[in-house]
Amino acid sequence: MSIPDKFFGRYQLDKSENFDEFLSSKGVNWFVRQMIKLAGLTKVISQNQEVGKYNMENLTSKKNTNYQGWELGKTFEAPGLDGNQHQVRN
Template identity: 70%
Template structure:
């Protein structure tokens, strides 16, 4: 364990479906993503599933979209692992939990000098809130907890 809490609180676990976004198009544009690709990304249905893994102290995060899924199974807080991102490129990924916020840090292996991104998750009113920042643009996406 590097720093922060030794485990993720129960309120983060469950299945969450994208409800709405704030500044998402501006965020994608700041990353240099073309208008056409941004439209496709914005139309994609997104579901996030966060759960405890069967192994003690390990977790699973699934990003389920209408275009591609990423399944990160068996990771530990503070320990970096490699996996494919939604962009189809291998990433170094580290999850951390500190001060009520779960963070997911990515570095693309094909561009480690310029590709670092961190996504911050909190739970507000039983919704998973994802915050992302790029080139001074802050984006938030709200995911409703699925009753299914």
């Protein structure tokens, strides 16, 4: 299982639907939800130097997250935009 080359690159979020409801269901407080929604998001997906591993950056005007060396189908723990540790599964 691997990510096709056409998915590597830089993507900017134009809009999202029900994002506030999603964040609320995850327990993110109102103030943090508002900051996240206003931040705007650019996602950068790339191959890692190790075969079968990938890198992903979430770039915002407020805070960036950088996930290095993750594998498809495996869970890892990493900080989210809300500052809390999360279990991330790709």
